[in-house]
Amino acid sequence: MKILVVDDSRVMRQIVCRTLRQAGFVDHHIVEAENGAHACDVIAAERPDLVLSDWNMPEMTGIELLAHLRNNGQQVPFGFVTSEGTQEMRDRASAAGAIFLVAKPFTADMFQDALTPVLG
Amino acid sequence: MNETIMLEHRDLEDIVSQVWTSLMAQETANAAPWESVASDVVAAGVAISGCWNGWVVVETSQQGALDLASTLFDLPRDEIAPSDLADALGEVANIVGGSVKSTLTGTAELSLPSVEHGPSTIAGLSEASLQVHAAWQSHPLRISVLDDNSKSTKEQS
Numbered sequence: 001m002k003i004l005v006v007d008d009s010r011v012m013r014q015i016v017c018r019t020l021r022q023a024g025f026v027d028h029h030i031v032e033a034e035n036g037a038h039a040c041d042v043i044a045a046e047r048p049d050l051v052l053s054d055w056n057m058p059e060m061t062g063i064e065l066l067a068h069l070r071n072n073g074q075q076v077p078f079g080f081v082t083s084e085g086t087q088e089m090r091d092r093a094s095a096a097g098a099i100f101l102v103a104k105p106f107t108a109d110m111f112q113d114a115l116t117p118v119l120g
Numbered sequence: 121m122n123e124t125i126m127l128e129h130r131d132l133e134d135i136v137s138q139v140w141t142s143l144m145a146q147e148t149a150n151a152a153p154w155e156s157v158a159s160d161v162v163a164a165g166v167a168i169s170g171c172w173n174g175w176v177v178v179e180t181s182q183q184g185a186l187d188l189a190s191t192l193f194d195l196p197r198d199e200i201a202p203s204d205l206a207d208a209l210g211e212v213a214n215i216v217g218g219s220v221k222s223t224l225t226g227t228a229e230l231s232l233p234s235v236e237h238g239p240s241t242i243a244g245l246s247e248a249s250l251q252v253h254a255a256w257q258s259h260p261l262r263i264s265v266l267d268d269n270s271k272s273t274k275e276q277s
Contacts, residue, residue, distance in 0.1 A: 008232070009207050009211045009214070010204070010207050011189070011193055011208045012211050014193060014194075015143070056214075056230055056231075056232060058232060083215045084230065085219075085222050086221065086222045086224075103218070104214075104215045104218060105141075105142030107142060
């Protein structure tokens with residue numbers, strides 16, 4: 001499967017990729033984008049099977065990216081990996097169509113619990 | 121008017137410990153308060169605005185920020201670019217700020233992190249009422265939660 005990791009922090013994209021491997025998701029192809037607007041281009045070109053996105057980013061936020069995708073009929077599975085872990089943000093994410101929200105700081109176990117239903 | 125932040129010193133210590141353990145698999149230790157702000161300090165801050173308005177700031181030495189970036193990127197220190205250092209410390213501030221924000225009961229927004237080399241220009245930071253002093257790999261750390269209301273009160277008095 002192909003996973004798109006969207007985060008404006010290069011180190012966090014690297015940490016997410018490392019944690020995916022630690023959680024046992026080792027045979028997946030990872031592509032990256034540095035904000036929501038960039039992710040739109042990458043999604044059109046790469047057709048990922050799952051999007052893991054930060055929430056707060058310049059250019060286009062994660063929630064704006066999710067709304068843009070759904071408004072354009074794209075139903076790619078979408079989860080947030082964000083420092084925004086309040087119930088309010090979880091409710092907003094769920095209402096917009098996200099299937100999970102993993103709050104930073106996270107562990108490999110949290111990735112396993114959230115991603116196994118999608119990636120198997 | 122700001123919501124009262126339900127965060128105590130011990131809670132902020134726990135947040136810092138959890139961030140360091142999760143991100144770097146390393147512990148922080150308690151440390152004595154800084155007697156003065158070193159000139160080589162690097163500060164990363166995020167603003168929270170909404171039901172509570174203020175700043176969450178993470179400060180360390182230049183060498184501490186370099187080691188932190190080296191650990192997070194899993195790269196030797198001499199391969200860490202200045203932009204990597206700012207990225208890594210900014211992301212730590214973002215995560216600590218998000219954890220502080222999650223203790224609020226009302227609605228608030230978290231800003232993108234900003235990073236400063238040298239003593240922070242955020243007014244009133246040294247007198248922040250909620251401040252944790254710690255050490256990581258012998259590097260000094262100071263994590264401050266600064267209420268904008270207390271700052272403006274000090275500025276008026």
